[in-house]
Amino acid sequence: MTTRAPRDDNDEAELRVSRPATSAAGVPGVVHGLAAVLEQSGVRRGAKALRLVNQQKGFDCPGCAWPEPGKPHLAEFCENGAKAVAEETTVRRVDAAFFAEHTVAELAGRTDHWLGQQGRLTEPMLRDTGDTHYRPIGWDAAFGIVADALTGLDSPDDAVFYTSGRTSNEAAFLYQLFARALGTNNLPDCSNMCHESSGAALSETIGVGKGSVSLTDITDHADLIVIVGQNPGTNHPRMLTSLEEAKRRGARIVAINPLPEAGLQTFKNPQKARGVVGKGTLLSDLFLQVRLGGDLAFFQAVNRMLVDADAVDHAFVDQYTTGYDDAVAAWQALDWDDVATATGLPREALEAFVDEVRRADSVIVCWAMGLTQHKKAVPTIREIVNFLLLRGNIGRPGAGACPVRGHSNVQGDRTMGIWEKAPAAFLDALESEFGFSVPRRHGHDTVESIRAMRDGRVGVFMAMGGNFAAATPDSEVTAAALQSVPLTVHVSTKLNRSHALPGRRSLILPCLGRTERDVQAGGEQFVTVEDSMSAVHASRGTLKPASAELRSEVAIICGLAERVFGGDSGVPWRAFASDYTAVRSRIARVVPGFDDYEAKVAVPGGFVLPHPPRDSRSFPTASGKAQFSVNELEVLRLPPGRLILQTVRSHDQFNTTIYGLDDRYRGIRDGRRVVFVNPSDLAALGFADGAMVDVVSEWTDGDRRAPSFRVVAYPTAPGCAAAYFPETNVLVPLDHTAEVSNTPASKSVVVRLEPATS
Ligand SMILES: Nc1nc2c(c(=O)[nH]1)N[C@H]1C(S)=C(S)[C@@H](COP(=O)(O)OP(=O)(O)OC[C@H]3O[C@@H](n4cnc5c(=O)[nH]c(N)nc54)[C@H](O)[C@@H]3O)O[C@H]1N2
Numbered sequence: 001m002t003t004r005a006p007r008d009d010n011d012e013a014e015l016r017v018s019r020p021a022t023s024a025a026g027v028p029g030v031v032h033g034l035a036a037v038l039e040q041s042g043v044r045r046g047a048k049a050l051r052l053v054n055q056q057k058g059f060d061c062p063g064c065a066w067p068e069p070g071k072p073h074l075a076e077f078c079e080n081g082a083k084a085v086a087e088e089t090t091v092r093r094v095d096a097a098f099f100a101e102h103t104v105a106e107l108a109g110r111t112d113h114w115l116g117q118q119g120r121l122t123e124p125m126l127r128d129t130g131d132t133h134y135r136p137i138g139w140d141a142a143f144g145i146v147a148d149a150l151t152g153l154d155s156p157d158d159a160v161f162y163t164s165g166r167t168s169n170e171a172a173f174l175y176q177l178f179a180r181a182l183g184t185n186n187l188p189d190c191s192n193m194c195h196e197s198s199g200a201a202l203s204e205t206i207g208v209g210k211g212s213v214s215l216t217d218i219t220d221h222a223d224l225i226v227i228v229g230q231n232p233g234t235n236h237p238r239m240l241t242s243l244e245e246a247k248r249r250g251a252r253i254v255a256i257n258p259l260p261e262a263g264l265q266t267f268k269n270p271q272k273a274r275g276v277v278g279k280g281t282l283l284s285d286l287f288l289q290v291r292l293g294g295d296l297a298f299f300q301a302v303n304r305m306l307v308d309a310d311a312v313d314h315a316f317v318d319q320y321t322t323g324y325d326d327a328v329a330a331w332q333a334l335d336w337d338d339v340a341t342a343t344g345l346p347r348e349a350l351e352a353f354v355d356e357v358r359r360a361d362s363v364i365v366c367w368a369m370g371l372t373q374h375k376k377a378v379p380t381i382r383e384i385v386n387f388l389l390l391r392g393n394i395g396r397p398g399a400g401a402c403p404v405r406g407h408s409n410v411q412g413d414r415t416m417g418i419w420e421k422a423p424a425a426f427l428d429a430l431e432s433e434f435g436f437s438v439p440r441r442h443g444h445d446t447v448e449s450i451r452a453m454r455d456g457r458v459g460v461f462m463a464m465g466g467n468f469a470a471a472t473p474d475s476e477v478t479a480a481a482l483q484s485v486p487l488t489v490h491v492s493t494k495l496n497r498s499h500a501l502p503g504r505r506s507l508i509l510p511c512l513g514r515t516e517r518d519v520q521a522g523g524e525q526f527v528t529v530e531d532s533m534s535a536v537h538a539s540r541g542t543l544k545p546a547s548a549e550l551r552s553e554v555a556i557i558c559g560l561a562e563r564v565f566g567g568d569s570g571v572p573w574r575a576f577a578s579d580y581t582a583v584r585s586r587i588a589r590v591v592p593g594f595d596d597y598e599a600k601v602a603v604p605g606g607f608v609l610p611h612p613p614r615d616s617r618s619f620p621t622a623s624g625k626a627q628f629s630v631n632e633l634e635v636l637r638l639p640p641g642r643l644i645l646q647t648v649r650s651h652d653q654f655n656t657t658i659y660g661l662d663d664r665y666r667g668i669r670d671g672r673r674v675v676f677v678n679p680s681d682l683a684a685l686g687f688a689d690g691a692m693v694d695v696v697s698e699w700t701d702g703d704r705r706a707p708s709f710r711v712v713a714y715p716t717a718p719g720c721a722a723a724y725f726p727e728t729n730v731l732v733p734l735d736h737t738a739e740v741s742n743t744p745a746s747k748s749v750v751v752r753l754e755p756a757t758s
């Protein structure tokens with residue numbers, strides 16, 4: 001399998017490589033972000049938008065899910081938040097004339113960068129069977145097509161409803177209600193590719209699938225903050241401000257990562273004068289360059305060392321946990337050679353870490369995709385829970401588990417029932433509130449949805465946001481799967497690859513973004529979102545919409561539902577669309593923790609959802625206690641001549657949205673088709689720095705090839721290469737997924753390099 005070579009803006013002749021940076025943010029960061037906004041949005045619109053990001057009367061930043069502080073700084077956004085705002089507030093438009101000019105086939109040949117740069121979608125578009133182009137279609141006619149297709153299906157399970165994590169609580173709640181009213185739980189979402197592994201491991205061990213810390217635990221209380229498998233300098237830049245605060249009161253920070261990411265080294269805070277003029281704060285006290293996938297062995301070894309040293313909080317273990325003896329027995333059997341091979345770390349490095357842990361009264365572990373996108377992701381996160389439980393580091397100030405979420409409302413979408421395996425209690429509550437029988441069969445997750453499409457078992461694929469074609473693994477398999485579906489429907493703000501790889505019939509339904517004013521029959525509306533630390537608050541758009549034709553996500557779902565179910569189906573779809581208060585009042589009755597919803601979100605800053613382990617050390621697991629687990633170690637031994645490849649984000653992208661072609665902190669300019677390899681591996685493999693290669697992945701069903709990458713000698717852990725997604729998604733086999741969570745294992749793909757074929 002081969003990807004089409006990019007044919008426009010990724011002319012790699014322009015690519016330049018320099019030394020990686022050793023500090024993040026500071027003045028260049030903010031200047032880059034502002035330049036992006038002003039170039040795309042014009043001075044007045046851009047300045048207005050930025051003034052309102054993450055302020056109590058404004059909108060939630062459409063970037064990451066890092067929480068806002070109680071009293072937001074006047075510029076509570078970061079370089080990458082500014083870029084996310086610029087993408088949405090751009091003055092460029094993808095209108096009917098644009099679609100008349102470009103065939104679908106031509107769009108499919110463009111890069112993700114080019115597609116995203118064309119601007120905002122302005123009106124509903126249809127590509128009918130056999131057509132070469134999309135053409136305009138009215139909203140009513142579009143709803144008619146979707147409603148006919150849905151009601152004509154043999155089974156409601158032949159429909160799939162995907163969600164990306166920018167969707168508001170209100171829209172998410174209505175979207176799952178619509179799918180379940182039709183009769184299916186086929187509600188895959190981006191979480192399936194993201195923190196599913198965290199949710200699975202945490203629900204099993206502590207009884208709640210969400211993080212157990214709040215922002216002040218980090219800024220004010222923790223003695224030690226461990227950042228593992230996360231690159232906050234790029235993906236959660238505002239987290240660096242919190243870490244800097246922690247540092248200034250004496251907290252220590254350990255980073256565990258195969259890459260020496262700039263943001264984990266020094267931070268220059270652009271919001272404070274010392275960041276502008278000073279040398280910045282040295283963030284990490286200890287950097288452990290682990291091998292890809294080595295974290296399970298690492299934490300098993302650390303846990304064994306803590307037990308050997310009797311550095312265990314026995315009172316906590318006795319009172320609150322179960323399974324301790326079995327876990328200890330498993331640690332006693334640990335093979336130290338396996339630990340050395342898996343982690344690539346000397347024993348002294350582990351000892352240095354254990355020293356840090358023993359000196360700290362309270363410890364927080366933060367993580368992101370570096371842990372969740374591996375075959376052993378769930379066991380690894382369970383082992384981190386073991387680590388926290390050993391010293392009672394949960395349910396008290398400054399301690400706990402902190403999975404740092406990706407999309408700004410991905411956590412809220414789950415809370416609202418966007419979940420193919422929603423728990424029975426949620427489904428029961430939905431059923432008694434709305435009086436229809438809610439389906440109980442588990443639905444398809446993201447990978448299962450692709451298999452179902454590939455096998456001809458899907459009649460309608462609908463996406464509430466996101467870019468399914470580019471975000472998912474095995475690009476060629478997924479593209480063919482999507483293109484075989486009788487009807488695909490994308491509710492989107494911007495043009496992307498999924499529109500260019502349409503089903504046999506395909507609709508694009510353009511919607512309002514976070515930044516835009518949302519006026520319905522009942523007046524001006526706001527929506528609500530939940531951040532990474534379970535805080536729920538309002539988000540209010542204020543800018544003029546990109547086009548008068550745009551509808552809100554809520555209005556689109558309700559318009560479609562009314563068309564399918566009619567006006568008197570028992571669910572007041574029209575009333576929901578005209579006043580979102582009506583939606584929130586239903587959420588309050590169905591979802592635990594949302595009573596008094598309307599009043600609580602009226603308070604600036606919103607409210608925090610209950611979290612029993614965090615709040616009272618009660619653990620709603622099967623046993624009623626926190627669960628120690630025994631996790632089997634599997635050491636990845638590479639065949640000769642092979643590397644493990646992780647697929648990461650550059651500093652200039654938000655997932656599949658490519659802002660630009662630079663990755664400043666890693667020293668890359670004007671290009672994305674690069675593969676970072678340790679110099680010792682390059683020497684052993686016989687490739688020179690700068691050589692052009694094809695990256696070839698190996699799987700049981702054959703090879704996959706991503707052509708024409710430039711090799712960059714880089715200080716990554718030996719044996720561990722890195723390259724950007726989505727370009728490398730073609731290399732990730734559909735069936736290469738994490739145990740339990742079924743998340744694509746896109747951080748551990750076995751590859752070989754070959755001299756470039758073109
Ligand atoms: N600007 C910007 N912000 C974003 C996003 C974006 O694309 N752009 N995406 C958003 C989303 S949806 C998400 S989920 C988050 C993603 O946030 P991150 O998880 O920070 O994103 P990645 O680029 O995937 O980086 C993974 C990090 O884990 C490390 N890593 C990989 N494998 C391993 C391993 O086996 N062990 C250890 N210890 N480390 C490992 C990598 O070297 C890298 O530093 O960011 C969110 N915020």
Ligand SMILES: Nc1nc2c(c(=O)[nH]1)N[C@H]1C(S)=C(S)[C@@H](COP(=O)(O)OP(=O)(O)OC[C@H]3O[C@@H](n4cnc5c(=O)[nH]c(N)nc54)[C@H](O)[C@@H]3O)O[C@H]1N2
Pocket residue numbers: 163164165166167190191193194195369373406407464465466467468470471472473491492493494495496511512513514553647648649654655656657725726728729732746
């Ligand atoms: N190889 C590899 N693959 C990965 C990852 C990886 O690390 N490596 N990371 C995975 C992760 S963590 C995630 S979360 C997924 C992301 O997967 P997705 O969430 O599907 O992808 P995004 O790129 O975030 O989606 C961008 C699109 O969302 C639409 N959009 C933006 N704002 C709005 C809005 O307000 N409303 C609506 N309706 N649409 C909007 C725009 O049209 C835009 O083109 O990718 C996953 N894929």
Ligand SMILES: [Mo]
Pocket residue numbers: 190193194195405406407
């Ligand atoms: Mo994500």
